[in-house]
Amino acid sequence: xxxxxxxxxxxxxxxxxxxxxxxxxxxxxxxxxxxxxxxxxxxxxxxxxxxxxxxxxxxxxxxxxxxxxxxxxxxxxxxxxxxxxxxxxxxxxxxxxxxxxxxxxxxxxxxxxxxxxxxxxxxxxxxxxxxxxxxxxxxxxxxxx
Amino acid sequence: xxxxxxxxxxxxxxxxxxxxxxxxxxxxxxxxxxxxxxxxxxxxxxxxxxxxxxxxxxxxxxxxxxxxxxxxxxxxxxxxxxxxxxxxxxxxxxxxxxxxxxxxxxxxxxxxxxxxxxxxxxxxxxxxxxxxxxxxxxxxxxxxxxxxxxxxxxxxxxxxxxxxxxxxxxxxxxxxxxxxxxxxxxxxxxxxxxxxxxxxxxxxxxxxxxxxxxxxxxxxxxxxxxxxxxxxxxxxxxxxxxxxxxxxxxxxxxxxxxxxxxxxxxxxxxxxxxxxxxxxxxxxxxxxxxxxxxxxxxxxxxxxxxxxxxxxxxxxxxxxxxxxxxxxxxxxxxxxxxxxxxxxxxxxxxxxxxxxxxxxxxxxxxxxxxxxxxxxxxxxxx
Numbered sequence: 001x002x003x004x005x006x007x008x009x010x011x012x013x014x015x016x017x018x019x020x021x022x023x024x025x026x027x028x029x030x031x032x033x034x035x036x037x038x039x040x041x042x043x044x045x046x047x048x049x050x051x052x053x054x055x056x057x058x059x060x061x062x063x064x065x066x067x068x069x070x071x072x073x074x075x076x077x078x079x080x081x082x083x084x085x086x087x088x089x090x091x092x093x094x095x096x097x098x099x100x101x102x103x104x105x106x107x108x109x110x111x112x113x114x115x116x117x118x119x120x121x122x123x124x125x126x127x128x129x130x131x132x133x134x135x136x137x138x139x140x141x142x143x144x145x
Numbered sequence: 146x147x148x149x150x151x152x153x154x155x156x157x158x159x160x161x162x163x164x165x166x167x168x169x170x171x172x173x174x175x176x177x178x179x180x181x182x183x184x185x186x187x188x189x190x191x192x193x194x195x196x197x198x199x200x201x202x203x204x205x206x207x208x209x210x211x212x213x214x215x216x217x218x219x220x221x222x223x224x225x226x227x228x229x230x231x232x233x234x235x236x237x238x239x240x241x242x243x244x245x246x247x248x249x250x251x252x253x254x255x256x257x258x259x260x261x262x263x264x265x266x267x268x269x270x271x272x273x274x275x276x277x278x279x280x281x282x283x284x285x286x287x288x289x290x291x292x293x294x295x296x297x298x299x300x301x302x303x304x305x306x307x308x309x310x311x312x313x314x315x316x317x318x319x320x321x322x323x324x325x326x327x328x329x330x331x332x333x334x335x336x337x338x339x340x341x342x343x344x345x346x347x348x349x350x351x352x353x354x355x356x357x358x359x360x361x362x363x364x365x366x367x368x369x370x371x372x373x374x375x376x377x378x379x380x381x382x383x384x385x386x387x388x389x390x391x392x393x394x395x396x397x398x399x400x401x402x403x404x405x406x407x408x409x410x411x412x413x414x415x416x417x418x419x420x421x422x423x424x425x426x427x428x429x430x431x432x433x434x435x436x437x438x439x440x441x442x443x444x445x446x447x448x449x450x451x452x453x454x455x456x457x458x459x460x461x462x463x464x465x466x467x468x469x470x471x472x473x474x475x476x477x478x479x480x481x482x483x484x485x486x487x488x489x490x491x492x493x494x495x496x497x498x499x500x501x502x503x504x505x506x507x508x509x510x511x512x513x514x515x516x517x518x519x520x521x522x523x524x525x526x527x
Contacts, residue, residue: 021273026295026302029444030316030330066462068455076348076458083250084349087461094460127264127465129312 015137022055022131032062034123034131045135046116054108054120058131061104065097098124183468187265188326196468198257201324205336207256214252214357217398218245221364224391225371232374237367244360251353252338259464260343261329263310263318271311278306298443317444319424329462332416333423342423345464348457351413358403358410365399368392420445420452 020042025035036055038048075093079086105122113120113133121132183196191200200207218241226238266274278291291306293313304313307320310327314320319331321341330344342350372392375385386393416426421442425431431442446452 019269019273021270024315026297026304026316029297066460068451068459072460073454073458075460076454079461080348080352080458083247083352084254085250092461092463094463098463124463124465126267126270129263129266129315130270132270 017135017137020133020135022133024129031066032123032128033059034062039133041135042118042133045118046113050112054112055131057104058101058123061097061101065094065101180472181468182466182470182472185472186466186468188262189324190262190326192468193257199259199340199468200256201334201340203323203336204339207337207339210252210337211249213398213402214245214248214360217364217395218360220391220395221367224389225368225395228371228374228389229367233370241360241363241367244356244363247356248353248360251349251356254349255335255338255342255346255353256340258340258346258349259466259468260341261331261345261462262324262341262343262464262466263312263315263327263329264466265310265327266312274312300441300443302443317422317425330422331424345462351417351457354406354410354413358406361399361402361406364395365403368395368399372396417453417456418449420456 018041020039022034022037022039025033027033034055036052036059038051042051072093102122102124105120109120117136119134119136121134123129123131126132181196183192183199186192189202191202192198193200221241222238226241229237291313293304293306294301295304295316296302297316302316304316306312307314307327309320309325312327314327315329317330318327320327321331321334323334324341326341328341328343330347332342332347332350334341335350338350338353340346371389372382372385375388376382413423416423419442421431425442446455
């Protein structure tokens with residue numbers, strides 16, 4: 001509760017100083033994966049290991065969404081046999097994991113990033129191209145930036 | 146604190162009235178009805194049913210495709226089936242019916258599903274990328290072909306910069322000039338279905354052409370059998386045709402369709418088995434034209450079954466353009482200053498500030514993320 005209050009206060013008081021974009025990592029092909037390299041702009045704001053852990057968890061979640069295995073084949077075959085009308089009533093595995101990712105990002109924002117003056121944007125809002133990190137000015141601290 | 150081009154708050158810029166034709170009416174316009182994102186979509190697509198269905202700007206020959214299929218099948222059921230049911234079996238119209246349903250459903254899904262359109266980069270994102278390009282190259286002259294190289298499965302792949310969408314295209318993505326969108330895993334723009342064929346609707350397209358080949362071959366076979374049965378007993382083909390002229394129409398349509406559709410199905414089966422797209426095949430991206438060393442397709446699993454399964458039965462990716470989401474109404478000065486930097490994008494500003502730190506925006510943002518699955522189901526003809 002305190003963290004949520006903090007997040008909303010942040011939005012009311014703070015101004016956006018800059019935005020950092022973490023790009024996609026295509027080394028393993030077209031699967032959804034983001035670079036885990038720590039952006040230099042965040043050096044003074046957040047712990048490197050914490051950030052890398054967040055990105056790694058995010059990548060693992062996307063890998064789970066796109067995993068090709070027994071369950072996805074079953075879903076695909078069932079969909080094909082019903083002429084894909086099954087998508088009307090059933091939520092796909094990918095969509096379920098996307099909801100999980102949205103919850104994860106919200107939780108990370110509330111617990112870790114908002115108190116540090118940062119905001120992670122869910123990549124789905126940016127077409128799964130980038131992870132947008134908004135850096136807020138630290139007016140409340142009065143650092144005189 | 147200063148970004149190179151996108152200063153968020155600059156009191157001096159705020160006071161200059163010049164580059165903001167839309168600024169004065171902004172506060173009054175805040176009361177306007179909230180719009181859905183499809184209404185401000187920058188590509189050349191058309192939307193129906195409040196953003197549920199998406200088609201290309203020109204529907205191409207989709208009405209012709211539908212018309213041909215409908216006419217042929219209806220003629221088949223009306224003129225050929227009664228005779229065949231009497232002389233052969235009742236399964237003939239049953240099989241025909243099932244195939245017809247499959248064909249029409251796949252066709253409509255191919256036409257009305259988002260093929261995998263990539264939303265355009267927000268101005269902040271575009272500026273960030275430009276800054277990175279300029280930092281690494283010369284700042285005064287922009288080199289025309291902007292490419293970035295990545296290693297995929299130990300192979301060098303060049304990513305091109307899309308000037309329309311203002312981003313580096315992911316691998317296998319291509320910009321369709323007819324729809325003015327970047328489409329993921331772009332196969333081709335099909336005028337027969339009136340839409341691009343890309344990552345999200347390739348499986349529908351494939352099942353459409355395969356089921357259509359079966360349907361045309363089936364109708365062709367049945368009509369030929371019908372005419373042969375009628376011509377039995379020395380009465381001749383002309384007599385049979387005179388008795389059932391509709392069969393002649395069906396024969397002609399099916400005869401010409403069968404070759405082209407079967408050929409297309411065979412071609413796409415080859416593409417599926419080698420995990421290629423029509424675009425890559427035509428351009429010869431992986432055909433190893435340079436020397437004897439065949440680089441091969443870095444996306445292929447080198448196993449026909451795995452390739453087929455991953456292309457046709459893989460997880461269904463979500464639509465990235467969120468057609469039915471609401472365009473957030475910005476209220477604070479921060480987005481106003483963004484408008485000032487880009488007066489020409491005034492009409493599209495709502496899309497650009499979705500991730501911004503607006504007071505009222507975060508809950509709706511998360512609601513958008515939460516409601517995404519329900520709005521992005523592949524559209525179905527109800």
